[in-house]
Amino acid sequence: MIAETVCSAVAAAGLGIAVVTAYRKRYLTATRIAAYALVPLGLVMAGVVEWLANTAFSPVAWAGFGVLGLSWLMFATTRTVERRRGGTRKERKAAAREASAPAATSPGASAPALGQASTGGRSPAPRQKPAAQGDDDFSDIEAILKKHGI
Structure with missing residues (x-):
């Protein structure tokens, strides 16, 4: 009951400010203020304020929000762990199959396709750009x- 009264008073005050603003010939601003002032009144008339007031003082509702928060935390944690591991198990298996497939199918595969095993544990030498390319x-x-003209 108190929340509805407060929202109605805020709406009335906002509409009063809109009238004063319109009197000063600032019609666009007055319309915008009136639109903001009608929001609390609309929420009261739709019953949203009563629903929120009942929810705010309900222990069951707060427990529900706690369960929703726990659920969100669990989703976020699993997502973080998944990213650190490099995807889901299914994605890792598919990547492993793709990485091993070119090595098995083409006997003359290049060293980068085969990975570190073919280079004997050494890192490949860095490539140098040809001098002609730099001149170009x-x-x-x-x-x-x-x-x-510079």
């Missing part, structure tokens, strides 16, 4: 600079 990059930049 600079020639493109020089051409752009010359085009703009």
Whole structure:
């Protein structure tokens, strides 16, 4: 009963402020204030405020919110563990099959396809860019600079 009265008073005050704002010839702002002021009144008329008031003082409702929170926590935990392990068990098995399939089907597979086992535990040497490729990059930049007169 008190919550409905408070919401109705807030709506009446908001509509009063909207009238004063409209009197000052700020119609767009007055319409926006009136729209905000009608929200609490609409919630009272729809019965949402009564439902919320009954829920706020109900121990069963709070227990329900606790169960929902626990459920969310369990979902979040399993999702985190799944990400750290690299996916679900089904996804890991599929990835293992895909990784081993090229090695088994093509005898002349390259070292990256076979993984660390074929390199003898050594990491592959880093690739170096050919010198011609670096020259091409600079020639493109020089051409752009010359085009703009720099």
